[in-house]
Amino acid sequence: MRVAILGGGFTGLTSSYYLAKKDHKVTLFEKEKVLGGLAVGFKGEGWDWYLERAYHHLLDSEDDILNFAKDVGFEDIFFKETSTDSLYEVDNNYRTFPVDTPQDFLKFPLLSFPQKIRTGLVIAFLKASPFLSLYEKYTAKEFLSRAMGEQVWKIFWQDLFRKKFGKYAENVLTSFIWARIKKRAKKLGYIEGGFQTFINVVEEKNKKLGVILNKGFEVKSIEKGNNGFIITYADAKQKMQEEHFDVVISTLPTAIMGKITTSLFASSYLDRFKKLKYLHAVVLILETKDPILAKTYWLNVCAPKLPLMIVAQHTNFIDKSHYGGKHIAYVGWYVDRDDPLIKMNQKQVLDFCAPHLKKISPHNLHIFNYHHFIGPFAQPIFDKDFLQNKPNFQSPLKNFYVANLDMTYPYDRGTNYAVRLGREVAGMV
Numbered sequence: 001m002r003v004a005i006l007g008g009g010f011t012g013l014t015s016s017y018y019l020a021k022k023d024h025k026v027t028l029f030e031k032e033k034v035l036g037g038l039a040v041g042f043k044g045e046g047w048d049w050y051l052e053r054a055y056h057h058l059l060d061s062e063d064d065i066l067n068f069a070k071d072v073g074f075e076d077i078f079f080k081e082t083s084t085d086s087l088y089e090v091d092n093n094y095r096t097f098p099v100d101t102p103q104d105f106l107k108f109p110l111l112s113f114p115q116k117i118r119t120g121l122v123i124a125f126l127k128a129s130p131f132l133s134l135y136e137k138y139t140a141k142e143f144l145s146r147a148m149g150e151q152v153w154k155i156f157w158q159d160l161f162r163k164k165f166g167k168y169a170e171n172v173l174t175s176f177i178w179a180r181i182k183k184r185a186k187k188l189g190y191i192e193g194g195f196q197t198f199i200n201v202v203e204e205k206n207k208k209l210g211v212i213l214n215k216g217f218e219v220k221s222i223e224k225g226n227n228g229f230i231i232t233y234a235d236a237k238q239k240m241q242e243e244h245f246d247v248v249i250s251t252l253p254t255a256i257m258g259k260i261t262t263s264l265f266a267s268s269y270l271d272r273f274k275k276l277k278y279l280h281a282v283v284l285i286l287e288t289k290d291p292i293l294a295k296t297y298w299l300n301v302c303a304p305k306l307p308l309m310i311v312a313q314h315t316n317f318i319d320k321s322h323y324g325g326k327h328i329a330y331v332g333w334y335v336d337r338d339d340p341l342i343k344m345n346q347k348q349v350l351d352f353c354a355p356h357l358k359k360i361s362p363h364n365l366h367i368f369n370y371h372h373f374i375g376p377f378a379q380p381i382f383d384k385d386f387l388q389n390k391p392n393f394q395s396p397l398k399n400f401y402v403a404n405l406d407m408t409y410p411y412d413r414g415t416n417y418a419v420r421l422g423r424e425v426a427g428m429v
């Protein structure tokens with residue numbers, strides 16, 4: 001069958017690989033000139049490894065991507081211990097506390113001993129528990145403040161949720177925190193050469209299997225044709241073209257798919273997607289002389305007065321020699337589309353966050369270079385509307401499939417789940 005895959009991130013590339021192996025005639029459309037989607041990487045001058053535009057690592061329980069890597073003959077994925085800290089404001093000072101192990105938690109000074117024991121027991125319960133329907137009945141705020149106590153919610157969780165989900169923080173379901181605790185790992189994984197090295201290998205494998213990779217081709221609309229679908233796209237020279245396919249797999253963000261399929265689907269199907277809420281990722285990458293965080297890889301910024309969500313000191317995880325000897329740090333936020341941060345250019349983002357970084361860094365901020373990335377629709381909000389309206393693989397039209405990051409629920413989106421979705425949707429064709 002002639003199969004069109006919309007989107008050249010991990011989901012699209014995995015599904016094209018498995019479909020081509022089944023001898024389908026596969027064409028993939030990607031609007032950017034480089035494949036990789038949200039996991040895309042770039043190389044600065046003098047670097048021998050790619051760096052992701054948005055911080056990326058793997059968890060040691062993520063078998064789907066490890067098995068896919070084996071399938072394509074790529075073995076260069078490694079795991080190592082890292083440190084995660086959370087930053088709080090205590091008596092007008094910023095202090096960081098490790099939050100990696102139960103022992104760290106027992107030392108956490110902002111909760112009383114009974115609060116720590118109660119919280120530890122609830123975390124152990126969530127870790128051991130299978131998915132329960134209870135987790136979809138209550139919001140994380142309701143569940144955590146009842147199970148751990150109101151004070152524990154306020155002191156430990158509230159700002160973590162506010163930083164990640166903004167105004168939606170109190171609507172997020174317990175299933176989100178269950179999945180996070182379930183998957184939590186001390187060892188994190190990374191790909192030798194950066195995620196883009198793996199993406200490039202997958203690209204080559206796809207080409208060898210005969211997949212047509214249309215990079216720089218934006219799909220503009222899809223209509224029903226005789227026995228299939230007509231895809232209209234702008235080619236690399238911005239010339240409009242049309243092509244016929246028997247099967248379409250959309251890996252695009254649901255909101256974008258909704259816009260290009262208005263003449264294909266009934267509004268009763270598309271309208272439900274309007275109830276889904278998303279935040280967009282804003283990421284600033286800093287190349288600096290000294291690390292911004294002394295030893296920590298991952299810092300959750302829980303202090304409300306510091307308008308940063310996370311700082312990830314990549315070179316406390318991966319050796320700086322791969323980046324020309326410079327230290328690399330990410331600063332990240334998830335924001336609404338009307339947030340001022342999303343409208344700022346990269347210099348404005350830097351000016352906005354530099355004074356705050358100075359407050360937490362042990363060194364002077366000596367910046368060599370910086371980069372800026374926006375990941376559209378990167379963080380779906382797992383609330384009650386989401387449960388009722390999220391897409392499924394099967395659309396109302398036979399042979400039109402959806403596989404995108406809204407479907408990794410209850411797990412937070414990730415390359416591992418993208419690979420799983422890609423493999424599963426390929427199995428349906």
Ligand SMILES: Cc1cc2nc3c(=O)[nH]c(=O)nc-3n(C[C@H](O)[C@H](O)[C@H](O)COP(=O)(O)OP(=O)(O)OC[C@H]3O[C@@H](n4cnc5c(N)ncnc54)[C@H](O)[C@@H]3O)c2cc1C
Nearest residue numbers: 007009010011031037038054056057219375378414415418
């Ligand atoms: C800030 C951030 C941090 C993350 N951290 C991690 C992490 O640590 N570990 C991890 O595993 N995952 C992480 N992820 C998630 C991971 O990157 C994604 O889950 C995964 O890459 C999604 O792949 P995908 O193929 O489903 O979607 P995408 O990568 O979004 O691919 C969709 C593709 O569709 C293309 N497209 C859009 N519109 C059109 C159109 N009209 N025509 C043609 N093409 C179009 C886009 O350009 C894009 O390439 C992170 C994501 C973000 C944003």
